[in-house]
Amino acid sequence: MTEILDGAAVAKLTNVQTAERVAQLDKPVTLAVIYDPKNDGSRLYVGMKSKKASALGIQTRDIPTDANATTQSIISLVEQLNADDTISGILVQSPLAKGVKEREVFSAVAPHKDADGLGATVQGMLFGDAPSDYTVAATPQGVMSLLKHYDIELTGKKALVIGRSQLFGRPMFALLTNADATVTLAHRYTSSETLKSYLKMADIVVVGVGIPEFIQGTDLKQGVTVIDVGMNYVDGKAVGDVDFQSVQGIADFITPVPGGVGPMTIATLLENTVTLAENYSVKNS
Numbered sequence: 001m002t003e004i005l006d007g008a009a010v011a012k013l014t015n016v017q018t019a020e021r022v023a024q025l026d027k028p029v030t031l032a033v034i035y036d037p038k039n040d041g042s043r044l045y046v047g048m049k050s051k052k053a054s055a056l057g058i059q060t061r062d063i064p065t066d067a068n069a070t071t072q073s074i075i076s077l078v079e080q081l082n083a084d085d086t087i088s089g090i091l092v093q094s095p096l097a098k099g100v101k102e103r104e105v106f107s108a109v110a111p112h113k114d115a116d117g118l119g120a121t122v123q124g125m126l127f128g129d130a131p132s133d134y135t136v137a138a139t140p141q142g143v144m145s146l147l148k149h150y151d152i153e154l155t156g157k158k159a160l161v162i163g164r165s166q167l168f169g170r171p172m173f174a175l176l177t178n179a180d181a182t183v184t185l186a187h188r189y190t191s192s193e194t195l196k197s198y199l200k201m202a203d204i205v206v207v208g209v210g211i212p213e214f215i216q217g218t219d220l221k222q223g224v225t226v227i228d229v230g231m232n233y234v235d236g237k238a239v240g241d242v243d244f245q246s247v248q249g250i251a252d253f254i255t256p257v258p259g260g261v262g263p264m265t266i267a268t269l270l271e272n273t274v275t276l277a278e279n280y281s282v283k284n285s
C-alpha cells in the first residue's frame with residue numbers, strides 16, 4: 001500500500017497556526033516580494049503566495065523589478081527594505097532577469113528579514129547546523145515538516161537528493177544530514193548507472209530536476225519514501241518529476257503533484273515570515 005503524503009492538508013494546519021500567530025502580534029506582518037514580472041512562473045507563484053498571505057492576515061508588498069534593473073539596483077532596493085521597519089520579511093523570487101547575479105541579491109537580504117532562507121549567512125548556519133534560530137529555505141524546510149508530520153524516520157536512513165540548486169538540493173542535503181540521515185547528492189553530472197544504483201538503495205528519494213516522469217517505480221526499492229519536488233506543466237497540467245502511477249505498490253509514501261511539496265513551500269515561507277516578525281518585535285522592545 002502506498003500512502004499519499006498530503007501536503008495540501010498539512011500546509012492547511014500550518015497556515016491555521018500562522019494566522020493565529022499573526023493575530024497575536026500587535027503590529028502588521030508584511031512580506032516584501034521582489035520578482036521579475038517578465039517571468040510567467042514568477043507571476044503565477046508570486047500571485048499564489050500573496051493570495052495565501054492575505055488569507056492569513058499577512059500583508060504583501062509585491063515589487064516587480066524594472067526592465068533595466070541591475071544586480072546593484074536590486075541590491076539597493078533590498079537594502080531599503082532591510083532598513084524599513086514596516087517590512088517583516090523579504091523574498092527574492094527566482095529567477096531574476098538574465099544577467100542579474102541572484103546569489104548576490106539573496107545575500108543582500110538581512111538575516112533577520114530573510115523569509116526564504118537563501119542568504120549566505122543563514123545558509124552558512126544551516127550547513128554548520130547552528131544551534132540558534134535562523135530561517136531555512138522554504139521548499140526543503142517544507143519537505144522536512146511534511147516528513148515530520150507523518151513521523152517518517154530519518155535517523156540512519158539512506159537518503160538520495162537529486163538536484164543541487166541553491167533553493168532546493170543543497171539545503172535539502174544539509175537538512176537531512178542534520179537530521180542524521182546518510183545523504184547522497186546527485187545532479188546533472190551523475191551518470192545514469194550511478195543514479196540507478198543509488199536509487200535502488202535509497203530509503204528516501206527527494207527529487208527536483210524539472211523533468212516529467214524522471215523517476216519510475218521500477219527504479220526504486222520496495223518501501224521507499226518518495227518526495228516529488230518537481231513542478232512541470234504538461235498540456236497545461238501540473239506534474240512532478242515522478243511517474244506517480246508507476247510507484248503505486250512500490251513506495252510506502254509518495255507526495256502528489258499538485259498538492260504535495262508546493263503548498264508546503266508556501267506555508268513554510270509564511271511561517272518563516274511570522275517568525276521573523278515575532279523575533280524582530282522581541283529584539284526591538
Ligand SMILES: Nc1nc(=O)c2c([nH]1)NC[C@@H]1CN(c3ccc(C(=O)N[C@@H](CCC(=O)O)C(=O)O)cc3)C=[N+]21
Pocket residue numbers: 045048091092093094095116138139167231238257258259260261262263265266
Ligand atoms: N526565492 C524563491 N523561493 C521559492 O520558493 C520559489 C522561487 N524562488 N522560484 C520558483 C519556485 C517555485 N515555487 C512554487 C511554490 C508553490 C507551488 C505550488 O503551490 N504549486 C501547486 C500547483 C500549482 C498549479 O497547479 O499550477 C501545488 O503543487 O499544489 C509551486 C511552485 C516556489 N519557488
